[in-house]
Amino acid sequence: MTWRIAVAGTGTIGGRVAAELGAGRVAGCELVAVLDSSSDDTVIGEALRSADLLVEASTAAAARVLLPRALDAGLRIVLCSCGILADRSVESDLRRRGAVLGADVLVPAGAIGGLDILGAAYRASVRTPGRTSVGTSDCTAGGCAVPEVTVRHTTTKKPAALGVSAILTEPDVVFRGSAREAALAYPLTSNSSVALALATTGLDNVEVVIVADPAATSTRHRIELSSSVGRYDFAIENTVSPASGGRTSEITAWSVIDVLEKSARSRTPVMTRFHSEVIQGH
Numbered sequence: 001m002t003w004r005i006a007v008a009g010t011g012t013i014g015g016r017v018a019a020e021l022g023a024g025r026v027a028g029c030e031l032v033a034v035l036d037s038s039s040d041d042t043v044i045g046e047a048l049r050s051a052d053l054l055v056e057a058s059t060a061a062a063a064r065v066l067l068p069r070a071l072d073a074g075l076r077i078v079l080c081s082c083g084i085l086a087d088r089s090v091e092s093d094l095r096r097r098g099a100v101l102g103a104d105v106l107v108p109a110g111a112i113g114g115l116d117i118l119g120a121a122y123r124a125s126v127r128t129p130g131r132t133s134v135g136t137s138d139c140t141a142g143g144c145a146v147p148e149v150t151v152r153h154t155t156t157k158k159p160a161a162l163g164v165s166a167i168l169t170e171p172d173v174v175f176r177g178s179a180r181e182a183a184l185a186y187p188l189t190s191n192s193s194v195a196l197a198l199a200t201t202g203l204d205n206v207e208v209v210i211v212a213d214p215a216a217t218s219t220r221h222r223i224e225l226s227s228s229v230g231r232y233d234f235a236i237e238n239t240v241s242p243a244s245g246g247r248t249s250e251i252t253a254w255s256v257i258d259v260l261e262k263s264a265r266s267r268t269p270v271m272t273r274f275h276s277e278v279i280q281g282h
């Protein structure tokens with residue numbers, strides 16, 4: 001069986017994904033439709049009718065419209081604009097529709113990685129006395145065990161990519177807060193923070209630091225997780241797409257393609273395990 005894919009967005013991510021699909025270089029997947037900002041209601045409807053899965057690589061505003069439409073049409077969706085999940089109204093809408101994160105809604109690791117071991121460390125750490133299973137809020141008579149897992153995600157970009165117009169002479173921390181707050185304050189920069197948070201301690205528990213560095217020529221990520229089973233410290237340096245104004249890393253589209261091919265091959269959605277219960281934190 002071949003998965004029929006519609007792609008929304010023809011920019012840095014969508015353009016690459018559609019090109020690879022169109023060239024037949026994603027095994028088990030076939031490109032059936034491409035949507036952009038000019039696609040009207042009829043075109044969107046036709047695309048959703050013809051596809052099994054929608055790759056959303058558009059904008060946060062468009063994703064808010066396309067996500068429920070795709071789910072209602074029975075499609076799975078790879079959600080690149082995953083920062084919208086930080087909005088509690090989107091989260092409750094998903095819940096109302098019975099959509100399952102990691103099955104119906106796939107969140108690519110995007111510009112970062114290592115989510116497998118970080119998710120495993122989170123899982124191991126929350127299996128402490130007083131917690132019955134991962135992500136549940138059940139408390140026994142012994143009290144609730146708060147998992148001793150701390151996660152910090154530091155993203156460093158050039159100032160213009162963060163909308164910083166001031167002339168900087170040295171790196172400047174422009175934001176420090178939770179992944180949820182980051183997604184709301186810096187929606188174009190925080191999608192990978194949201195993916196990290198969903199894989200680990202949740203949107204309200206991952207600390208996000210955003211740095212504007214006038215000397216930056218790439219986008220840098222530092223991911224630090226400390227847990228009862230180990231400490232992890234990853235450094236990632238991504239080439240940015242020139243066409244994206246320094247915002248989007250080239251690797252992101254390939255992360256989406258990886259999810260598509262692995263999922264098609266195994267005939268089931270394949271992505272880093274997500275603890276869907278932790279959207280709301282603990």
Ligand SMILES: NC(=O)c1ccc[n+]([C@@H]2O[C@H](COP(=O)([O-])OP(=O)(O)OC[C@H]3O[C@@H](n4cnc5c(N)ncnc54)[C@H](O)[C@@H]3O)[C@@H](O)[C@H]2O)c1
Pocket residue numbers: 008009010011012013014035036037038039056057058059060062079080081082108109110111112187188189191192244247248249252
């Ligand atoms: N998950 C991640 O790690 C990650 C990384 C980078 C970017 N992103 C997000 O992914 C999305 C795409 O990023 P990009 O860099 O490719 O953006 P881009 O600006 O290069 O392209 C955006 C595309 O969306 C299209 N579009 C706009 N409105 C649309 C609509 N209503 N319907 C369909 N298409 C529409 C535009 O035509 C354009 O082709 C953005 O929301 C961005 O914030 C996610």
